[in-house]
Amino acid sequence: MIRYLLALGFICATTILIGQDTNTVEATFVTTEIDLGEIDRGESRDTIFTFTNTGTEDLVIEIASGCECTELDWTRGKIAPGEQGVINVHFDSTQKEYEEVIEVDVNFENTNPETGGPYFRILEYTYTFKE
Numbered sequence: 016m017i018r019y020l021l022a023l024g025f026i027c028a029t030t031i032l033i034g035q036d037t038n039t040v041e042a043t044f045v046t047t048e049i050d051l052g053e054i055d056r057g058e059s060r061d062t063i064f065t066f067t068n069t070g071t072e073d074l075v076i077e078i079a080s081g082c083e084c085t086e087l088d089w090t091r092g093k094i095a096p097g098e099q100g101v102i103n104v105h106f107d108s109t110q111k112e113y114e115e116v117i118e119v120d121v122n123f124e125n126t127n128p129e130t131g132g133p134y135f136r137i138l139e140y141t142y143t144f145k146e
Contacts, residue, residue, distance in 0.1 A: 040125045040134045041070040042100070049104075051142040057109045064102040064119070064138050068094045075124040076100065082117055084110040089121070104140060116141050 044066040051060045068074045073093040081087055084107050090100035102121060119138040127134040 038072045039070040042066045043069040047138050049140040053143045053145045059107045062104045067099050068096050077122045077124045079121045081119045
């Protein structure tokens with residue numbers, strides 16, 4: 016009986032370990048918040064969010080989006096583990112009346128293994144109008 020229970024325990028533990036997904040999905044950004052500093056009303060600024068794929072599977076950016084004042088471009092195609100990707104941001108302040116925090120949503124084609132939902136990151140940039 017003891018041998019049976021030990022064998023059953025070993026089989027269950029082995030099945031659980033084999034069934035676990037060891038893939039990780041992680042984009043590690045140098046920074047997720049950028050301050051563009053003081054700008055004149057009507058001025059444009061460019062900045063870049065850089066990240067490294069610190070997971071174990073390829074990352075693919077499906078889309079990056081922001082408000083109407085923001086034009087975005089990003090690394091296309093697969094970003095292998097250890098490789099870097101970028102989100103290029105062009106901010107046009109002519110469409111802004113006041114200072115605010117601008118969010119950039121980055122949606123990846125990957126699935127978040129922790130939630131089972133889409134993997135995404137939220138970045139932010141700020142600015143201040145010169146007086």
